[in-house]
Amino acid sequence: MSILQVQNVNKSFSGLRALNNVNLTVEEGHVHAIIGPNGAGKSTLLNCFVGRLTPDTGTVTFNGTSLVGKSPHEINQVGVARVFQTPEIFGDLTLLENVMIPTLAKRDGAFALNAWARVDGERAVIEKAEHLLEDVGLADKRDVLANSLSRGDKRRLELAMCLVQDPKLLLLDEPTAGMSRADTNATIDLLKRIGERGITKIVIEHDMHVVFSLAHKISVLAQGTVIAEGKPDDIKGDPRVQEAYLGGAHL
Amino acid sequence: MQDNTPRNDLILFACFSIAVLAMPLWTAPFGADYPDLLQKFAIYGIFAIGFNILFGLTGYLSFGHAAFLGVGSYTAVWAFKLLTMNVLPAVLFGVIFAGIFAAAIGFLSLRRTGIYFSILTLAFAQMSYNLAYSVLTPLTNGETGLQLRGTDPRLLDSLLGVATPDGLPSPNLFGFELLGYPSFYFCAVMLIIAFYLALRITRSPFGTMLRAIKSNQNRLSYTGVNTRPYAMAAFVISGMYAGLAGSLLAVTDPLAGAERMQWTASGEVVLMTILGGAGTMLGPILGAGIIKYFENIFSAFNDATLHSIFGFLPHWLSDPLVAVLGLFVGDGWQLTLGALFMVIVIFLPGGLMEGATRLIQLTRRKRPDGGSSEDAAGSRRAFHAGE
Ligand SMILES: Nc1ncnc2c1ncn2[C@@H]1O[C@H](COP(=O)(O)OP(=O)(O)OP(=O)(O)O)[C@@H](O)[C@H]1O
Ligand SMILES: [Mg+2]
Numbered sequence: 001m002s003i004l005q006v007q008n009v010n011k012s013f014s015g016l017r018a019l020n021n022v023n024l025t026v027e028e029g030h031v032h033a034i035i036g037p038n039g040a041g042k043s044t045l046l047n048c049f050v051g052r053l054t055p056d057t058g059t060v061t062f063n064g065t066s067l068v069g070k071s072p073h074e075i076n077q078v079g080v081a082r083v084f085q086t087p088e089i090f091g092d093l094t095l096l097e098n099v100m101i102p103t104l105a106k107r108d109g110a111f112a113l114n115a116w117a118r119v120d121g122e123r124a125v126i127e128k129a130e131h132l133l134e135d136v137g138l139a140d141k142r143d144v145l146a147n148s149l150s151r152g153d154k155r156r157l158e159l160a161m162c163l164v165q166d167p168k169l170l171l172l173d174e175p176t177a178g179m180s181r182a183d184t185n186a187t188i189d190l191l192k193r194i195g196e197r198g199i200t201k202i203v204i205e206h207d208m209h210v211v212f213s214l215a216h217k218i219s220v221l222a223q224g225t226v227i228a229e230g231k232p233d234d235i236k237g238d239p240r241v242q243e244a245y246l247g248g249a250h251l
Numbered sequence: 252m253q254d255n256t257p258r259n260d261l262i263l264f265a266c267f268s269i270a271v272l273a274m275p276l277w278t279a280p281f282g283a284d285y286p287d288l289l290q291k292f293a294i295y296g297i298f299a300i301g302f303n304i305l306f307g308l309t310g311y312l313s314f315g316h317a318a319f320l321g322v323g324s325y326t327a328v329w330a331f332k333l334l335t336m337n338v339l340p341a342v343l344f345g346v347i348f349a350g351i352f353a354a355a356i357g358f359l360s361l362r363r364t365g366i367y368f369s370i371l372t373l374a375f376a377q378m379s380y381n382l383a384y385s386v387l388t389p390l391t392n393g394e395t396g397l398q399l400r401g402t403d404p405r406l407l408d409s410l411l412g413v414a415t416p417d418g419l420p421s422p423n424l425f426g427f428e429l430l431g432y433p434s435f436y437f438c439a440v441m442l443i444i445a446f447y448l449a450l451r452i453t454r455s456p457f458g459t460m461l462r463a464i465k466s467n468q469n470r471l472s473y474t475g476v477n478t479r480p481y482a483m484a485a486f487v488i489s490g491m492y493a494g495l496a497g498s499l500l501a502v503t504d505p506l507a508g509a510e511r512m513q514w515t516a517s518g519e520v521v522l523m524t525i526l527g528g529a530g531t532m533l534g535p536i537l538g539a540g541i542i543k544y545f546e547n548i549f550s551a552f553n554d555a556t557l558h559s560i561f562g563f564l565p566h567w568l569s570d571p572l573v574a575v576l577g578l579f580v581g582d583g584w585q586l587t588l589g590a591l592f593m594v595i596v597i598f599l600p601g602g603l604m605e606g607a608t609r610l611i612q613l614t615r616r617k618r619p620d621g622g623s624s625e626d627a628a629g630s631r632r633a634f635h636a637g638e
Contacts, residue, residue: 071477090471101474111477165474
């Protein structure tokens with residue numbers, strides 16, 4: 001069963017065709033990788049899913065409801081979470097607060113005038129957030145301000161902020177960029193583990209090692225067009241892909 | 252987060268309450284122990300606490316908060332004129348009307364962020380100021396200002412058969428006249444209540460969301476939070492605080508003029524908050540106190556006072572000294588304030604509270620067996636939630 005359907009999506013930036021008739025179907029429970037050279041339109045495509053951009057034409061349907069025209073918080077509330085290419089975190093708040101905020105947003109909805117309770121009395125929320133920090137290996141930095149983290153750690157924090165919401169669909173824009181080999185492997189393990197929880201994932205990744213060890217299905221994007229789609233093994237052998245992308249990259 | 256335990260907050264609140272109620276005692280050495288000035292400390296403290304809920308927590312910098320102060324004052328004087336000289340309805344209606352007014356201005360201004368938001372609030376406040384002088388004169392009595400009259404109806408008072416004294420009545424709390432120290436203590440109790448509410452808001456999940464807006468509004472919306480109503484709620488709450496302060500100004504002196512809504516008054520509360528430390532619990536109140544102190548004490552200094560202070564010096568030394576210092580007192584007190592503000596912003600961007608925290612850490616570090624790792628963690632957290 002498919003959880004996300006993208007049909008004939010087009011997006012131009014003052015003449016530049018960033019997305020050209022993109023069609024995509026993501027199966028529930030799958031890891032769907034999107035690969036392609038720099039500037040292919042991968043991030044732009046995710047922007048069209050989460051409400052940062054509105055497609056010029058075309059439809060994006062998630063679990064039967066259209067995401068086009070919805071605002072970012074509404075899209076998150078129906079179960080879509082995203083890790084950004086450049087980490088988006090709450091830099092001057094502690095790691096614990098960073099993870100508590102999405103937990104509260106999931107529990108209380110888009111707005112709640114919860115001004116009398118004490119935030120440090122929210123035991124269940126704190127425990128859940130601590131648990132997630134442990135999962136991504138940041139438990140010991142619980143009370144540190146997020147700004148002081150390394151780039152790789154910021155990305156893992158952002159991952160924890162998304163995972164704590166138990167999203168139905170998780171969008172990952174280069175989740176291992178800036179990480180050491182060891183950290184990358186740890187993140188792959190983590191993503192595999194959460195795969196067992198049945199979260200559908202769309203992963204944008206330049207690291208082919210990550211792509212081929214995670215993905216059920218791969219779409220190759222070049223200059224805003226999907227040029228190939230299929231299982232990892234098919235993609236590896238596809239000459240068009242070799243030419244457009246893999247030829248110039250490390251396989 | 253261990254710094255802000257319920258127990259520490261209780262201690263903070265208790266110390267704050269005692270300090271406020273004992274103000275007449277400890278302000279005496281500074282020559283500030285007269286009710287007129289003390290109640291100004293309390294009132295502008297409330298104004299700054301409220302402003303800090305918006306600016307300190309969400310980062311939205313309003314340049315129009317004096318408008319809500321003005322609405323609070325006008326409403327309170329109208330309550331005195333139409334209903335009763337009892338201060339409670341005046342304060343209540345002052346807060347409510349300022350809140351409604353803030354909701355309207357916030358609804359329009361919060362469509363933008365950053366500098367555009369600031370300019371919008373400034374524009375709306377200046378509009379209100381000009382309206383008070385022109386179209387709205389039936390409500391505001393224009394340049395003369397809104398005053399009590401012997402012929403005011405005071406419906407509730409006459410209904411309840413409260414005796415009207417000869418001349419103008421003074422504000423009272425169920426018959427107890429609020430003049431001099433009683434009036435200060437009424438403002439002081441209001442300040443304590445205002446502080447307690449702000450403390451609860453800051454420590455609540457709602458307060459955490461407000462700080463998240465300041466930190467990264469984008470991330471917050473991709474996290475499923477609708478940031479607009481949060482900012483709106485903060486704006487209205489801080490408008491209500493301003494309304495409370497405005498109505499208390501009318502309680503201490505039942506007169507309302509439009510100059511209270513001028514942009515300089517809006518700018519003043521920004522200075523108070525930044526001077527003391529935006530985002531901290533005590534900073535804005537400290538800033539308000541210092542600015543009101545300068546305004547009242549330094550502006551009263553003149554060359555004669557300076558001469559008597561430096562009388563022990565020979566004339567050739569004291570005359571030029573007085574001539575230079577004379578620029579910074581009297582009408583020039585704002586020069587002193589400006590200089591102080593520059594020094595603070597350049598060297599202590601976190602305001603006076605940052606200075607205080609640094610001092611405390613310095614003394615702690617000097618202790619040989621002080622837990623230094625704990626200190627380091629503390630410094631990293633020092634400013635995110637106030638102390
Ligand atoms: N907001 C924008 N305004 C104008 N042009 C944009 C905007 N966002 C993206 N583009 C352009 O659209 C094209 C696709 O960009 P996009 O960021 O989607 O690429 P990408 O596949 O994510 O690349 P990378 O691998 O470098 O992240 C690029 O040419 C980019 O310059
Ligand atoms: Mg990208």
